Amino acid sequence: MRLSALNKLVLRDLVRVRGALVTSGFGIMAGTAALVFFLALGLGVRGVLLGEVFPIDQVELEPPKGSSFGQLASFALGGGAKAPRIEKDEIEALEASPFVAGVYPKLQFSFPASARGGKELLGRDLNTGEMIADGIDPALVGEVGDLPFRDPLEACEGSGGCQRCATTKECKAPQYCEARQNEKGFCVDPVPAVVSRYIIELFDKSIAPAHGYPQIGEKLLSRAEGMVFKMWIGESYLGQAKQGTPRWVHARVVGISDRAIDIGITMPIQTVRRWNVEFSGDGAGDAYSSVMVKVAEKDKVGEVVELADELGLTPKDTRARDVSVLLSGVMALLALVAGIILIVSASNIAYTFRVLVNDRRREIALYRALGATGGDMMKWLLALALTVGMVGGAMGVLVAWALSLGADRLGATRLPDFPFKPETFFDFPPWLVLGALGFAALFSLLGALGPARRAGKVDPAAALAALQ
Amino acid sequence: MTVEPAEVVVRATDIVKRYGDGKATKVAVDHVSLDVEAGEFLAILGPSGCGKSTLLGILGCLDRTFEGKLSLFEQDVRAMRDAELARLRGARIGFVFQAFHLLGHVDARENVLAPTLFVRERPDETKLRKRADDLLDEVGLGGRGDDMPSTMSGGERQRLAVARALLLEPELLLCDEPTGNLDLETGRSVTELFTRLHEERGLTIVAVTHEEQLAQAASRIIRLAAGKVVEEE
Numbered sequence: 001m002r003l004s005a006l007n008k009l010v011l012r013d014l015v016r017v018r019g020a021l022v023t024s025g026f027g028i029m030a031g032t033a034a035l036v037f038f039l040a041l042g043l044g045v046r047g048v049l050l051g052e053v054f055p056i057d058q059v060e061l062e063p064p065k066g067s068s069f070g071q072l073a074s075f076a077l078g079g080g081a082k083a084p085r086i087e088k089d090e091i092e093a094l095e096a097s098p099f100v101a102g103v104y105p106k107l108q109f110s111f112p113a114s115a116r117g118g119k120e121l122l123g124r125d126l127n128t129g130e131m132i133a134d135g136i137d138p139a140l141v142g143e144v145g146d147l148p149f150r151d152p153l154e155a156c157e158g159s160g161g162c163q164r165c166a167t168t169k170e171c172k173a174p175q176y177c178e179a180r181q182n183e184k185g186f187c188v189d190p191v192p193a194v195v196s197r198y199i200i201e202l203f204d205k206s207i208a209p210a211h212g213y214p215q216i217g218e219k220l221l222s223r224a225e226g227m228v229f230k231m232w233i234g235e236s237y238l239g240q241a242k243q244g245t246p247r248w249v250h251a252r253v254v255g256i257s258d259r260a261i262d263i264g265i266t267m268p269i270q271t272v273r274r275w276n277v278e279f280s281g282d283g284a285g286d287a288y289s290s291v292m293v294k295v296a297e298k299d300k301v302g303e304v305v306e307l308a309d310e311l312g313l314t315p316k317d318t319r320a321r322d323v324s325v326l327l328s329g330v331m332a333l334l335a336l337v338a339g340i341i342l343i344v345s346a347s348n349i350a351y352t353f354r355v356l357v358n359d360r361r362r363e364i365a366l367y368r369a370l371g372a373t374g375g376d377m378m379k380w381l382l383a384l385a386l387t388v389g390m391v392g393g394a395m396g397v398l399v400a401w402a403l404s405l406g407a408d409r410l411g412a413t414r415l416p417d418f419p420f421k422p423e424t425f426f427d428f429p430p431w432l433v434l435g436a437l438g439f440a441a442l443f444s445l446l447g448a449l450g451p452a453r454r455a456g457k458v459d460p461a462a463a464l465a466a467l468q
Numbered sequence: 469m470t471v472e473p474a475e476v477v478v479r480a481t482d483i484v485k486r487y488g489d490g491k492a493t494k495v496a497v498d499h500v501s502l503d504v505e506a507g508e509f510l511a512i513l514g515p516s517g518c519g520k521s522t523l524l525g526i527l528g529c530l531d532r533t534f535e536g537k538l539s540l541f542e543q544d545v546r547a548m549r550d551a552e553l554a555r556l557r558g559a560r561i562g563f564v565f566q567a568f569h570l571l572g573h574v575d576a577r578e579n580v581l582a583p584t585l586f587v588r589e590r591p592d593e594t595k596l597r598k599r600a601d602d603l604l605d606e607v608g609l610g611g612r613g614d615d616m617p618s619t620m621s622g623g624e625r626q627r628l629a630v631a632r633a634l635l636l637e638p639e640l641l642l643c644d645e646p647t648g649n650l651d652l653e654t655g656r657s658v659t660e661l662f663t664r665l666h667e668e669r670g671l672t673i674v675a676v677t678h679e680e681q682l683a684q685a686a687s688r689i690i691r692l693a694a695g696k697v698v699e700e701e
């Protein structure tokens with residue numbers, strides 16, 4: 001049967017039996033709208049959670065007994081206890097895996113430290129009693145802002161070198177003198193540090209409003225010169241490092257990175273290595289506390305975790321996975337509800353089309369006499385069902401989209417500002433829209449399949465004779 | 469596909485058609501053999517229930533559940549697939565049913581054009597519309613192309629059905645009581661139309677009827693009784 005003829009028959013039906021078709025299409029529309037709305041919501045929320053709150057293209061692995069308390073415990077025991085660490089061959093094994101795009105060991109401060117600063121942004125200086133800091137490979141952080149993220153001493157290796165100094169007074173601000181007590185050093189830029197979006201959001205949305213500080217997220221991002229603060233390294237309220245003399249260093253937050261640890265600051269690993277050796281001895285230079293593994297593809301996290309398991313390493317943070325599993329579960333549940341609506345509307349279509357075919361036995365028989373094959377008659381009804389499905393599906397997508405706009409508007413005006421509050425809670429990737437249309441079409445076709453086959457099997461002689 | 473006009477358009481040999489099974493079997497067509505030659509106008513007469521419509525359905529290959537041998541245009545119908553038969557019906561056979569079987573949802577012209585829906589090659593729309601209007605003229609329905617069938621009388625509907633059957637210039641016209649529902653006057657005009665088609669165009673016609681008037685116009689008459697051929701003249 002020619003497409004134009006099929007088209008003609010279907011168009012005639014859209015006029016002839018519009019009432020029944022509208023009823024059938026409405027069910028498909030409702031099912032598709034529910035499917036698209038729920039999935040777009042799930043995808044949108046997951047996008048925010050996994051993209052910004054818990055990025056999932058990386059896993060941090062640590063030795064089994066390690067915890068964030070390991071560091072504190074080792075201070076409490078006077079630095080005597082050895083925290084478990086990651087060995088070189090484990091790092092090499094990870095690097096060899098095809099699922100791994102990069103391996104970046106992390107070095108925690110092996111000495112206590114505290115910090116003071118923030119005046120430029122907050123109006124007055126803040127003190128932290130205990131400073132938590134990690135060192136990571138600058139390559140993992142990449143570009144974060146206008147200022148470089150690297151060990152400031154690297155700048156001294158070039159042709160110009162750096163000015164020698166014994167105290168910070170000899171250096172030009174914002175530079176400071178990076179030198180051990182009673183030794184000569186170099187005037188260098190403040191040590192660059194990155195922070196997590198998490199800590200910024202936490203500060204802006206929870207701490208700042210409660211204590212009357214201004215929000216710093218936007219300012220920090222737009223400030224070319226970053227935020228400079230001073231760190232007292234080698235000593236804190238918790239105690240003193242096992243060797244070396246505590247001293248002041250300068251640091252500067254240069255940007256936000258999702259490679260940064262959630263709470264605390266993250267610095268170039270070379271700087272941390274040097275300070276660890278200074279305050280804890282040679283062994284502390286490569287006593288990696290954990291290793292950040294960049295996953296080659298997002299859905300290969302599982303394989304990487306498996307490999308880590310064989311090496312005796314465990315993921316530090318299972319929140320991303322937990323959240324992902326939870327969200328997938330909720331999405332599956334809601335999609336199931338939408339699926340049930342679609343199944344109900346498919347059976348509604350089945351009923352409507354059965355009645356339609358029964359009413360048209362004569363007409364079908366006539367068409368058969370005029371030259372239509374049984375297959376032509378089947379195609380006719382399936383094309384009609386497909387039209388109902390596509391139109392119903394398209395309207396369902398539009399309804400879902402309109403609902404999402406409404407929901408986002410409500411969210412923007414009625415919901416209080418909370419950490420990571422997105423501009424939209426929805427994500428409509430093309431595959432979702434196409435997939436939903438596909439489902440709408442599929443369920444309509446499934447519903448119409450039985451009646452269409454009956455239409456193809458109408459016995460022309462019997463149907464035409466029945467009226468004599 | 470170009471085919472020379474067949475000498476024998478229909479060749480039916482020992483056709484048997486049974487309805488039902490077991491004890492309730494009813495033999496509607498009982499060992500009927502008949503040939504229809506090209507250009508013939510054959511009338512099949514017989515009392516109600518003797519199997520005329522059943523036989524016609526078999527000859528038009530609308531019904532394939534029969535015993536015996538049937539060839540149309542010198543092709544064995546039993547050996548053909550459903551789609552081939554449909555194409556054969558569409559291209560070479562025209563049907564006129566006793567109950568009209570018009571499409572109630574489209575106008576007269578679209579009814580005449582209905583067979584083009586199932587033509588494989590894309591038809592020339594304007595040419596076909598012109599032909600449809602000419603045919604309406606020919607059956608005495610000139611200017612009624614835009615009317616709906618429901619606004620037409622029985623005789624007008626019957627003639628509309630004839631125009632539809634002729635649209636694709638069939639070689640064989642199968643008519644089931646084409647004058648059965650008509651009064652004497654309109655019955656006569658349909659009979660005249662058939663005579664003209666037969667004489668002027670050499671159309672092969674098989675018409676089932678119980679009206680002597682139509683039978684007289686035929687070139688040959690077969691009488692059926694209880695599914696059997698009882699007389700040929």
Ligand SMILES: Nc1ncnc2c1ncn2[C@@H]1O[C@H](COP(=O)(O)OP(=O)(O)OP(=O)(O)O)[C@@H](O)[C@H]1O
Pocket residue numbers: 462465468487488494495496514515516517518519520521522523
């Ligand atoms: N679908 C069917 N099932 C069972 N019996 C049938 C069926 N169709 C027809 N018959 C029987 O077969 C016989 C022939 O029927 P057919 O319709 O061919 O008669 P006819 O000669 O066309 O009669 P009429 O002049 O009234 O149209 C009748 O006895 C009828 O009851």
Ligand SMILES: [Mg+2]
Pocket residue numbers: 468520521522644
């Ligand atoms: Mg009959």
